[in-house]
Amino acid sequence: MIHIFDGATGTMLQAAGLKPGECPELVNLERPEMIKAVHRAYVEAGSTIVETNTFGATRIKLEHYGCSDKVREINIAAVKAAKEAVEGKAKIAGSMGPTGRFIEPLGDLDFEEAYKNYYEQASALAEGGADYILIETSIDIQETRAALIAAKDATNLPVICQLSYSEDGRTVTGTDPQTAAITLDALGADIIGVNCSLGPEQLLPVVKTLAENTNKPISVQPNAGLPKFVNGKTIFPMNPEDFARWTPKLIEAGATYLGGCCGTTPEHIRAVAEAAAKCTEAVRKPVKKMLRLTSRSKTVEIDASLPTVLIGERINPTGRKKLAAEIKEGSLLTVKKDALEQTRAGAKVLDVNMGVAGIDQAAAMKRAIKEIAQMTTTPLAIDTSDAEALEAGLRLYPGRALINSVSAEPERIAKFLPLAKKYGAAILCLPITAEGVPETADKRIEAVRGIIKAAKEQGLDDGDFLLDALVMTAAADAKAGSETLRTLDLYRKEFGYPSTMGLSNISYGLPSRPLINSTFFAMCLSHGLDAPIMNPYNDDMQLALLASSALLGKDPNGRLYSKTMQAKGEIKTQFMSNGTEKAAKKETAPKDSPEGIL
Amino acid sequence: MIHIFDGATGTMLQAAGLKPGECPELVNLERPEMIKAVHRAYVEAGSTIVETNTFGATRIKLEHYGCSDKVREINIAAVKAAKEAVEGKAKIAGSMGPTGRFIEPLGDLDFEEAYKNYYEQASALAEGGADYILIETSIDIQETRAALIAAKDATNLPVICQLSYSEDGRTVTGTDPQTAAITLDALGADIIGVNCSLGPEQLLPVVKTLAENTNKPISVQPNAGLPKFVNGKTIFPMNPEDFARWTPKLIEAGATYLGGCCGTTPEHIRAVAEAAAKCTEAVRKPVKKMLRLTSRSKTVEIDASLPTVLIGERINPTGRKKLAAEIKEGSLLTVKKDALEQTRAGAKVLDVNMGVAGIDQAAAMKRAIKEIAQMTTTPLAIDTSDAEALEAGLRLYPGRALINSVSAEPERIAKFLPLAKKYGAAILCLPITAEGVPETADKRIEAVRGIIKAAKEQGLDDGDFLLDALVMTAAADAKAGSETLRTLDLYRKEFGYPSTMGLSNISYGLPSRPLINSTFFAMCLSHGLDAPIMNPYNDDMQLALLASSALLGKDPNGRLYSKTMQAKGEIKTQFMSNGTEKAAKKETAPKDSPEGIL
């Protein structure tokens, strides 16, 4: 079914007598007939959803007009006016616009203050009887996240999330439509869309990208073209016919909620409604449920069909005394350095562990995530066993994080899975049970099966799981290596979800550990390891990854390998012989070989 | 069914009047009643098979008595006398003993002369009407091979092969019972056994070993204990009761053909027959059909459950100008050096390729095999596309060789498979068809399926196959690596036979080839590669093998790895960082990673 939103409201209010500098939302209380007339005009033109006149009706915004004590009244009045105007002929979307301030660390607004701001407004809109919450015209994904989490907490209404993209295809704070679609979908947005800033022509590719990255309905409310400045005035150039010419294309691209933003009038909406009436909803191709993590401005996909994703393990005070001491003192110097340098060294996800004894882990995690998310675009894995620290991190991370980790232990499952669902995070499934680490692949599969079952009961789904194959010590258990490889084989066969592991355990207690580690790494990659958790500064591992990628078709024909190796120069080491006419090196011969000599 | 052979004949003939220095086999022609009386005594004692008095009735032996012109007459007369004596109450085994000379290169007897010698005798024994050919008391597997091939060529009779082992458990020329059982079974011996040299107590473990290594019936004819020298005379100490006390044990160990050799009399045989009558044939556990290659004195098993077997590739003039020139000149200096040094470097099988254009390849192959088989105990792979060179090599190789290779090309199948069957060789199956190298794993499986079907029609069976997974060039084909790995997976799944490959093709055209090769090697090992064909002097590959063996449980808990690496000293190379507090190495970072930095 295709829904028709309304168009611009502000310009119509101004035309009806609202003075520049006057608070548009006070109209709801003081001159409701003025806004009702606007609503009626749109319903008459064909709107099936009208937006309440509450774009700036948050406490933060209303403060400018000295009426921050009227948040509840204004929002309730706005819904009431809209309902009276539409007389049952349209649904009411309770509009929530930007605060005008940036959330930390980009600005000085605390995430929780933003959350409270939207919680208050969403509550009032719901109390007034709105049918939807519409978060719109946002230029910052973090603000949208705060509003969305608040709307979900405050109401049971479906939530529409519309960001505004600039001509470079990103929001002002850097989010692209793919990343927005993935982040907001995971976070529970019901309808995902775009409004303002650009005209329908420019928003068409945005709609396409949104539709390729979420199965949720798509909304689009363009401006009447790109603004022109004529005689010192901003003019939106598209007339209703020009504007509505894009309607069939937007519908074909996947939009089912269409309206207008700046410069649009009831005539524009009438043209859109008429054009839409001749169209049928597009049959959208379901999005492949692939594991995708996001930062504020980047999506990282983890899948067997794609290059290996390196998860950087360095931001972890375990075994790093200096780092632990810094974290304890509140310094993030090394954390920030490691975030940057791991990213430079090829890490595509950064693991963040703040597990230092005797500190406030939640506070430390918040600080670290704020800093790292500001410095790099690399998605994060929040690595903690502390549910409070996990929630603190997930809440203010401006993307879709990975939770490291959810084991099969009942307490972990009970505490972590609801947080994963609420904050739209993916989970690293660790097949450790209350009894400890299962030795066999079959028992690991069984443990993971339990985690996934519980996760699906919580509402998680394909695309939310990264499976850890677990690595034990070869020196202690002769089967350690082969059971891990078999676990990888079985993961692929039974679940088809991507896999991960921290490898370096395998070589514990053996000499020349880099040789064992890189050899095992190559084996694991050839058995389908998708996202190793490793030290990206380790050149052996990087070389093994480069060579393995060339061998496994993830670097087709070894192009990146050749380029990188040519830049490094031919590798020659003490043990890399050229294998031609050279004499045998006796020291390599296993001890029992001379028995073969007569 | 348990068969009872006879006992000693020579001592009885001497007792009946044969003078020392007289030719025992002339008795058959000149005094047949004398030998008939011996046969009658044994049949009366319970023998169900008597041996003809032809132990020395070969041309080479009879020459000592100046009667090499009577080979045919003597052998025919011997069978006739035996038949007349047993009056249908026993079968006749035509005995063929050693020539007294060693075959080249251990002695000066040409293999073909030995073959002719036995061919002539076996033909006459068959002409006389013998029921079996009995090759006995051999101290050299090569002589047994010559006699067995000759007997198979000359007659359709079942052939019994009995070697004599010294107290060290080997024949005089070094063959152990396991190696003998495997070699003779493959070569078509119908019954495999042991006679002379030792008493029943010492032969019991030999019988056990034979029974564990072949499913063929086992024969055992011990001496009457270990000889003692008393008053300058050789005495065999066991009386019939002592001797027959071992009969149940020998039967339990798997023997179904029992008799006696030096020092045994009709009374010994009577005791054996009586003891055997109270026994039932042992139910033998079938031998696992595993790929096993042998040299004169060593068995090498290739199986997923066992350590990786390295096949040394160096004895090959392809791309080695100096070696090619030497071979052309008839020098085997480098060939011999490579045979020794590859064995020292850990090769468990040596590939031998004499493919130099413009030379007599069969002659070159013969020379090389003679020399190498004399210097090392390492089994050989005969690597040639020339059927004549292949037969020349197989014929005089004193063990069970591997044929490298049988492709799916019709001519190869038609010419090579009958040679494999005749000479008891295993085959390396190369999935190359008349159309060339199949790109996909599925097509390779199909090609191998064809080779195996044709081979089984020729009488080859499980345990005769080594499957080449084929390695193409990753730089030319992005799927090269993964298709080879998939081929390994499918080989294991469909056939369960061991696998091989020459790996170095994979890195052709890429920089730092050792890195690619050793990385791919680890992957292939983890996908079940059992027997790589490689340069054993290559330390990278050796290190990858050592590390992989520790990881895959083939070197449990990395014991050999640790020992070897500790002897080498910790490996440190320019690219092996310790991965702790070190700064990132920017040169390793893939080119696209800085995009992650804001």
Ligand SMILES: [Zn+2]
């Ligand atoms: Zn707008």
Ligand SMILES: [Zn+2]
């Ligand atoms: Zn004897």
Ligand SMILES: [Zn+2]
């Ligand atoms: Zn005998």
